[in-house]
Amino acid sequence: MVDLLNIVGKIIIAVFVLIVFLILVFAAIIGYMGISAAEDKQSVYDYSLILSTSGPIDNVILLIPVPSYYNADTGQNETVINISRVSLNNFDRDGNISVKTEQVNGVPMLNISADRIDPIYKNHIEQIAIMPGQNVSELPHPTHVYSNRYSEDTPVLVAMEIHMYETDVGHEIDTKAPVGNEPLFMPYRIIENFSSSDGGMTDGYYLSEGAFGSFVEVPFTLSYTASDDNVLAISSEFEGSNEWWVLGWQWNVYRERVSHAFTGEADGTYWVKGVLTTGEGRY
Numbered sequence: 001m002v003d004l005l006n007i008v009g010k011i012i013i014a015v016f017v018l019i020v021f022l023i024l025v026f027a028a029i030i031g032y033m034g035i036s037a038a039e040d041k042q043s044v045y046d047y048s049l050i051l052s053t054s055g056p057i058d059n060v061i062l063l064i065p066v067p068s069y070y071n072a073d074t075g076q077n078e079t080v081i082n083i084s085r086v087s088l089n090n091f092d093r094d095g096n097i098s099v100k101t102e103q104v105n106g107v108p109m110l111n112i113s114a115d116r117i118d119p120i121y122k123n124h125i126e127q128i129a130i131m132p133g134q135n136v137s138e139l140p141h142p143t144h145v146y147s148n149r150y151s152e153d154t155p156v157l158v159a160m161e162i163h164m165y166e167t168d169v170g171h172e173i174d175t176k177a178p179v180g181n182e183p184l185f186m187p188y189r190i191i192e193n194f195s196s197s198d199g200g201m202t203d204g205y206y207l208s209e210g211a212f213g214s215f216v217e218v219p220f221t222l223s224y225t226a227s228d229d230n231v232l233a234i235s236s237e238f239e240g241s242n243e244w245w246v247l248g249w250q251w252n253v254y255r256e257r258v259s260h261a262f263t264g265e266a267d268g269t270y271w272v273k274g275v276l277t278t279g280e281g282r283y
Helices: 002-040
Strands: 042-053 056-064 067-071 076-079 087-089 096-106 105-115 158-165 190-192 199-203 205-207 212-225 229-243 249-263 266-281
Touching: 002 205, 042 056, 042 105, 056 266, 076 105, 205 266, 212 249
Parallel strands: none
Antiparallel strands: 042 158, 042 229, 056 105, 056 212, 067 076, 087 158, 096 105, 190 212, 199 205, 212 266, 229 249, 249 266
């Protein structure tokens, strides 16, 4: 009986030691994951603008909202867009288009201006199937042919693009409540709030299931001459996200999207509907 009690006692002690060991290991893993997440965490702003015109437009001034915020230290509205850090793709093939930010009635705007902006069209390239054993280097290398007008040889309209990716934000982004706390396209007016969306297309914008946020309007001030059937399409998107690594990349984000197609010439201010979605991702 004494031997049995000794054995039981040793088993209980061993189980207790094992439990304590597992708790310490688990705490160490959680601590390491927390340190790793803190070291790998970053907050990012991502901005893009896509523009295309089906035909030439002349005497062009486009004033387009950019993500901005009120800086209490300076008492001014300021934008996070730094033109010296943006990349321009297919945007100015001849160097005749001016792209800058400027204050308009106390609000930063993107100013795109030119005497003339021509469209960019290119040829359609068919993909070449690679047969088993075929040497890729021996295949023909198709080349793009560009034109400033639509034709059977150049039927594909090429978008002009502006991008900026900023990882030096300097603070954790408030992705749940960006209104009043984070940059948004300014000036804006909120026209409708939504929550727990069913998902799908709503007013021209895709909303993920369970999304919540607001439909907004922002002003585009445009001046140019063009043919009556010309289409100038402008799409702008901005998002702020927090990203970190814990057994894979985790993230949360708020995102604002604005787009519209303008037909014919323009001369005035046009309020364009967009969507702001907030609180997506993990917290």
